[in-house]
Amino acid sequence: MKQLWIRLLTAVLVVGATQAADFPVTIEHKFGATTIPVEPDRIVSVGYTEQDDLFALGKAPVAIRPWGTPMPHGVWPWAEEAAKGAEPTVLGRGPLDFEAIAALDPDLIIGIYAGVTEEDYKRLSLIAPTVLQPGDYVDYATPWEEQTRIIGRAVGKAEEADALVEGIKARFAQTRSEHPEFEGKTVAAAFFWDGQVGAYTSGEPRSRFFTELGMVIPEVYDEESGDAFYATFSLERIHLLDVDFLAWYWDSPEGALASNEVQRLRQTLGAYQDDREMILPARLRWALSFSSPLSLDYALDELVPVLSDRL
Template sequence: MTSVPSPARASARRRSARPRLLRPAVAAAALALVLTACGSSSTTTGGGDGKAAATRVVGTAHGKVTVPAHPLRIVSVHSWSTESLLDLGIRPVGVENSGANYVPPRYLKRWKAAAKVTTGADIDYEKIAALKPDLIVGVDVPYLSKAYKRLSAIAPTAFASFDESSSWSTYPQATATFVNGTAQLTRLKQKYDDRIAAVRTSLGTKLTDSSWDVIQGGFDSGNYWIYSPASPVGDILSRLGVRFASATASVGKGGTKSVSYERADLLKDADYVVYYTNNDGSPANDIQKLFALRTFKELPAAKKHRVVGTPDFLPGSYSDAMGVVDSIEKGLRGQAG
């Protein structure tokens, strides 16, 4: 088996640039900086609406940044930030052009209503400036990190640190901090926690007695990816109390293994296999090539129809994470015993 860069690289690109390819390198800034508490300094610069002019200091991937206490015109240059903003009830004036096919349906109408200011690394600085943002938010993935200086010349720019080994929940937390939305985020967290608890209670041993592997169609010719227990879906499965089968359990934190489609046998001890689907439910990233193989069809999970797809495989928000829970619950409830 060949180790390849973490799926966070692919997921981050998928949720911002789509096509979904591997990311280059982890941003250098420490993740802890993202979660630095907001500074208490709040100044009102003269002349305008005091609410709009008040400022706060937040920790970001590029150090401390002074941002509006109540931003009114936000541009998001990364889909994780966009989905988190929409989750918080905030409508950005500009967003990344990730392609409508890859925007979760729960966000699609609001995403369509915003101006499109980036397509992957192709950033329309003039369009962003024309929107007159008072705050730009995003994730410090390599191509955005390179653009930081130009973006911050347009408006205060707050990027979450990008770290392959971080939990998916790091990014909504950072976005909420940047836009002074921690109260809304607290409610979302509680809703997610309650959903996890409810599913654990209702499904009981169907969860705790099952073992899972987590896979995605890879970007290496003829290969698929096996995700680690610390992957976004792995983290959610852990919260639900399941065990991991040997293929996923063998992958280190923040990593993935790229293996040949011919090695479907690696999934032989999984009770369930969870994978990534498009919004319409069709298999994403050519994973259907694996499913078509006889070796896969003979796996216990395949024979018992325990192959569970989710379009929220790469969550960027708490609503996405709850979408994963919904998919897992549906897959388990579909079983007779």
């Protein structure tokens, strides 16, 4: 099954290349609506993951916003083939550098997985048409398939975006049918931060990987998250992470989990005692964090055998 959907997509892209996209296109988002007058050629991605969608759609960005371990030109291993040698400018880390973005002379700015504020949006819109997340979702919680489809519409590749989404969803469905042991099992996409443990909510991409396979995120994470995409708990409530499979997300998990108190409490969990947890290695952790069609394909290859072995 590996890469099968990408080969199918290639055929769609060849056909799509002969079809003229309809512009202008208007896309609604959390701060209103943006009209893109013509098919864009110089796209700046100010979100953290959108470059993967653009690479997969054959519209390499001229600049990207870095996230995670530094990669040459922001191209992660799972995106190298789709990037076809593209070398986007890597914007600075931290707050948006509006002067640097303007200097790139973009004709489209995309910031769906970005946490763009209304003030940021106003400034970006003075530079180029700017597309953000829909108003239905809190920051960083737009479903990956919706992000892909929005980007597809914005760049004149709506049919190709649909093919990307349907291809990876078909792979999830087949994997789920092949692994009935996943169905209904509870899972936590967990982290340790600033003296507290926590877990991502059910709508957050790092959790949705597991729910697409038939697993279940405990409701308490959503209930205690407020308007955020995660919930945190004091160490005394670490039992809330006692699930059927515990996946730890952390930039340096060995250090974070090595403190005496965290280790002692972690060892009380059934997931630890029964070897039903995993400290995600960096590349897999970031593949799940990106949750793009390209990275999800990679993550299915890497993580499904582990889940099957431990559940």
